[in-house]
Amino acid sequence: MSIRVAIVEDDKRISAALARLVHEAGGFRCAGTYASAETALWGIPKEPPDAVLMDINLPGMSGVDCVQRLKEILPKLEIVMLTVYEDGDQIFSALQAGASGYLLKRTPPNEILKALDDVMQGGAPMSSYIARKVVQSFQKEGPSPKESENLSKREREVLAYVAQGYLNKEIADTLAVSVETIRSQLKSIYDKLHVRSRTAAAFKYFQK
Amino acid sequence: MSIRVAIVEDDKRISAALARLVHEAGGFRCAGTYASAETALWGIPKEPPDAVLMDINLPGMSGVDCVQRLKEILPKLEIVMLTVYEDGDQIFSALQAGASGYLLKRTPPNEILKALDDVMQGGAPMSSYIARKVVQSFQKEGPSPKESENLSKREREVLAYVAQGYLNKEIADTLAVSVETIRSQLKSIYDKLHVRSRTAAAFKYFQK
DNA sequence: CCTTCGCTCCCCCGAACGGGGGATTGCTTG
């Protein structure tokens, strides 16, 4: 008995590629493709599949909200999120909403099939980067309850310049150190704040 | 009679390069090099040169403050700022402090010499980018007294996503448009806010 | 009717950024 997989993805090319992937693989059947959360909510309950590949990034209702609703209606439905985002908050809200897996879109096709198998067997397939984030989140809430805000004096200084729009080179000049130093310190800042860009770091730290 | 030029620049390599440039050019004499605003304020008044090439980016006291003090003591001194910054505010505070010229550090050597000649003849040498900024500032205070805050609805929307650290690609996805559209809109935003990076734009608009 | 402006999309290209390593020097702290 093959696994019925529904696809919720607004990008037609990606959606078609996923449908083909599922269709041509042994042991899977494509049980519908939807280009929005709304249509998915309308169509999926009518013919419940076993699993859903869900884009997190949909026009209108978000994938996360869609997961929430679907799980209310079909608690046994296994949902694997597909996304380009690597932001911690999105990962957690998706998982809290009821998703069981979380893959980055750049995940190779065969890995996606493996993830579908995995999720049907009670697993929680995640890209390695995502997995690390999840682990980190538990490390956070356990031993060190505050951790994220303890930037060092120097790091705060650097971030302050970043917030004003300075280039790494310019910060390096004014602080009389090498650009590489600024770069490493930024890496450390991104780590601590769980972001991946200067702009996000600046706003997260100086509470927009 | 050659033009005596003092150099205030903390980067030894640049300072040396400028000194050599002035020294080897006909009609100029290097009248001292200083690595900080403080030493310049101490040394320059003792043997006043005709002109000063001043880095805006100095450890300790800023080049702008240094200009202010120097002009108080030596009103006839001609000062040309050298900087990597292209930020409007810095340009204006330097000019208000008494600088007569404002060049970007990437200005070719012969242009720098031309600028020194120019400034001694009562000119106001500026890199073309700087000149445009200055012109724009007058255009600002004239016809359109509000100028900077009129971002369109769409532009504000884009900037909001930028502030959260999203990539152009991600913003394009959520707004269901092309990355190129986001890029053009960002260009337009940078223009209106007089900045040159997403981080600076976000902070300037959402008043840090 | 024609111009302006917002919004959309495209190309080229060089600079800046961010992730992945790794390394050294001091200071603190168990």
Add this chain to the structure above:
DNA sequence: CAAGCAATCCCCCGTTCGGGGGAGCGAAGG
């Protein structure tokens, strides 16, 4: 004293940005 940690610096490499063009379209206003 060894371990940790902040701070400094280095390389490689792929991605993202930002500036410079240009272009089409529809709505609003002269």
